[in-house]
Structures are given as structure tokens and as C-alpha cells.
Amino acid sequence: MLDAKDLRFFSVVAASPSLAAAARALDVTPPAVSQRLAQMEARIGLHLVERGRGSLTLTAAGDALAQRAKRVLDEIEAINEEIFAHRNRISGPLHVIAPFGFGRVHVAPVLSKLVQDQPDVSLNLILSDAPYREIASSSWDLLIHVGRLRDSSHIQRKLATNRRLLCASPAYLEKWGTPAHPKDLSAHRCGVIREDLADVTMWNFSDAGGSEQSIRIRPNFASNDGEVVKSWALDHLGIVQRSEWNVAREIANGQLVQVLPDFRLPNADIVALLSPRTLRTARVDHALKLLVDAYASKPWSGAAVGED
Known part of the structure; x- marks a missing residue:
């Protein structure tokens, strides 16, 4: 018998490139992940992960469970959102990826305000020197990108012009x-x-x-x-x-x-990419609104730079 905690645990394992990476995401030791996974497999009588060297590979049963677990957990999350919406509160996990420099200086303070206003939001901010590369290996809701994206199928929202x-x-x-x-x-x-x-x-x-x-x-x-x-x-x-x-x-x-102030280089605008999994959730909408409001006046601008 599996419960919601098992599904959340296995969803993290399934989305991770290795058991060691899953352990880091869960903030436990690799042996603890291996032991809990083995207990789950013993309970249901099925192998969920191929044991071997290299990247983590799901069995057919593991892949089916991961897909079903995602649908179940998304539905649980939606129910919680509806309940909190009736109480005029926002809840749930918010996973944000951002560049190191801009993320530290201009994203982290906005997210801090969000959590102060909405304490039921569980925040996780990942800073990276290449945020877009984190999409494949991370569960995320918002990705903040500075500069041009050569190609992306994700929904984008411009947050600010950046020369x-x-x-x-x-x-x-x-x-x-x-x-x-x-x-x-x-x-x-x-x-x-x-x-x-x-x-x-x-x-x-x-x-x-x-x-x-x-x-x-x-x-x-x-x-x-x-x-x-x-x-x-x-x-x-x-x-x-x-x-x-x-x-x-x-x-x-x-x-x-x-x-060369009379010559312009291509802009490196600040944009937010939205995960299709959570793009319509209240917490993502609220985070976007705070980011747009925070950057509307371009707080980093100096008088010497001029207007766009």
C-alpha cells in the first residue's frame, strides 16, 4: 500500500539523475534513499529502479508509477490551492531557478517578501550560472532568465527591459x-x-x-x-x-x-519562463506579480545610463 508521502518521495527519485542527487533534493543520505526505495519495492512486490552503474533508470513499473504519482500529487496540490483560495491565502511549494548574480541581488529579496506575506508557501530558490540548463534536471515553477533565449517552447513573461x-x-x-x-x-x-x-x-x-x-x-x-x-x-x-x-x-x-553611448547592443531582457505544470497556480501568479511590480521602476537604473 502506498500513501501520498511515498508518492512524493518516489516523484523526487524519478526526477533525479541519480540516487545521490535524489538524496540531496530530499536532504537525506544516499543510504536512506536506497533503504526507503527498497522498502517501497518490497511492499508492492515490484522493482521500480534498475540497479546498476550510471544514471538512474526506471523500470516499466517505475515509469508508470512516476507518471501516475505526478497526476495524483498535482490533484492534491490543486485541492489544497482551492481550499486556501477560499481562505484568501496562498500555499504550496514554489521552486524558482535564477542566475547567480541577478538572483542573489534582485530575485531573492522579492521572494522573501512573498513568503513574509504568504507564510504557507514553501520556497526553494536555485541559483545557477546556466539557469536554462537546470530545466531538465529540476522540478521548477518559475525560471528567471537574463538575455536572449535561442529557442524555448515554454511560456515566457517579460519582467523588465535590460540593456x-x-x-x-x-x-x-x-x-x-x-x-x-x-x-x-x-x-x-x-x-x-x-x-x-x-x-x-x-x-x-x-x-x-x-x-x-x-x-x-x-x-x-x-x-x-x-x-x-x-x-x-x-x-x-x-x-x-x-x-x-x-x-x-x-x-x-x-x-x-x-x-559608445550612441550605439546600442542587443537587449538582454529579464524574462520569466513558466512551467506548464503550475503556470496557473495562485502562488505562481502571485510571484509573477511581485516580480513585475518590483522591476517596473528598474530599481538598478542609474541616472547616468539614460532611458530606454
């Missing part, structure tokens, strides 16, 4: 000069953030008249961490391309100077 800016320290520009046109960048030291498989050395510009041009730069410094690249720009190493949300304060206080 990409070129910037450098005043000391660097005093030493090396200030470029007046994108083609001048070939004579400058430039830094890039290497992420995913993007071609980060091709910088695409458009001017006020709508004319576009692409400049291939030769990086003098690079990192897979945006904060490191920004810190190097502050240390006068060269010109970098960063999101407005990340450098608006430094531009406003004079630590960095916007370079």
Missing part, C-alpha cells in the same frame, strides 16, 4: 583613449564572459538610424564569472560588455563610464 552596455574605468579611458565608433574597439583591450556556447567575441551594434554592424573583438581577458569580469574593468583592465542591472550603480557613481 547591455559597454563600459570601462575612467583610468583606462584616460590611458587608452575613448572609442568614438565600434570599429575603434580593435585598438582597445576588451574582456568577455564565456558562457554556454555563445560567440562572445562578436559584438553587434545598431546606431540611432537603425544601421547595424558587427565587430569581432580579440579578448585580452575572459572569465566564466560576470562579477570577475566587472571587477577587472574596475581594476582598469579594459572595456567590457555588461548588463545595465549589473553596472548602473558603478556608472552612476563614476567608477565606470559608459562607452
Whole structure:
């Protein structure tokens, strides 16, 4: 006989790439997961997981149970939502994935307010250097993404416009000069953030008249961490391309100077992807509203950056 706790446990196991990963998600030890799984299998007289090396593989019975468990748990969740809605309260788990930097500075405080207002929401925020890659391996409700998505079948909601800016320290520009046109960048030291498989050395510009041009730069410094690249720009190493949300304060206080302000790079807008499993739930709707309201005034903007 299986109960709801068994179904929740097995749903986590089924969604995990390994028993060790399931143990981390459940906040228990791997032996505890193995023991509980073995007890479940003994109770129902069926093997649910193939024992072997490599990634976790479900048996046919395990796959059928995982699919049925998902439907049952979704229905239980919907019942709870309806009950709490009648009491004008929001409840249930909220799993959010966000980029490290933006998530820490601008997503976490909004979610903190949500839980303060709605204490029956159980919050889990995962910060990642590549949030979109987490979709396949994580149970999630909202994914916050900064920048363009090449292709995605998920429903998206734009949260805020976010410009990409070129910037450098005043000391660097005093030493090396200030470029007046994108083609001048070939004579400058430039830094890039290497992420995913993007071609980060091709910088695409458009001017006020709508004319576009692409400049291939030769990086003098690079990192897979945006904060490191920004810190190097502050240390006068060269010109970098960063999101407005990340450098608006430094531009406003004079630590960095916007370079080529008459030319625009493609926006890296802040969007929310919605899981089809929970996109119409009250907790997701409430979280989206708080995020939209929080970013409506673009709290990271500095007067020196200008309007979009």
C-alpha cells in the first residue's frame, strides 16, 4: 500500500539523475534513499529502479508509477490551492531557478517578501550560472532568465527591459583613449564572459538610424564569472560588455563610464519562463506579480545610463 508521502518521495527519485542527487533534493543520505526505495519495492512486490552503474533508470513499473504519482500529487496540490483560495491565502511549494548574480541581488529579496506575506508557501530558490540548463534536471515553477533565449517552447513573461552596455574605468579611458565608433574597439583591450556556447567575441551594434554592424573583438581577458569580469574593468583592465542591472550603480557613481553611448547592443531582457505544470497556480501568479511590480521602476537604473 502506498500513501501520498511515498508518492512524493518516489516523484523526487524519478526526477533525479541519480540516487545521490535524489538524496540531496530530499536532504537525506544516499543510504536512506536506497533503504526507503527498497522498502517501497518490497511492499508492492515490484522493482521500480534498475540497479546498476550510471544514471538512474526506471523500470516499466517505475515509469508508470512516476507518471501516475505526478497526476495524483498535482490533484492534491490543486485541492489544497482551492481550499486556501477560499481562505484568501496562498500555499504550496514554489521552486524558482535564477542566475547567480541577478538572483542573489534582485530575485531573492522579492521572494522573501512573498513568503513574509504568504507564510504557507514553501520556497526553494536555485541559483545557477546556466539557469536554462537546470530545466531538465529540476522540478521548477518559475525560471528567471537574463538575455536572449535561442529557442524555448515554454511560456515566457517579460519582467523588465535590460540593456547591455559597454563600459570601462575612467583610468583606462584616460590611458587608452575613448572609442568614438565600434570599429575603434580593435585598438582597445576588451574582456568577455564565456558562457554556454555563445560567440562572445562578436559584438553587434545598431546606431540611432537603425544601421547595424558587427565587430569581432580579440579578448585580452575572459572569465566564466560576470562579477570577475566587472571587477577587472574596475581594476582598469579594459572595456567590457555588461548588463545595465549589473553596472548602473558603478556608472552612476563614476567608477565606470559608459562607452559608445550612441550605439546600442542587443537587449538582454529579464524574462520569466513558466512551467506548464503550475503556470496557473495562485502562488505562481502571485510571484509573477511581485516580480513585475518590483522591476517596473528598474530599481538598478542609474541616472547616468539614460532611458530606454
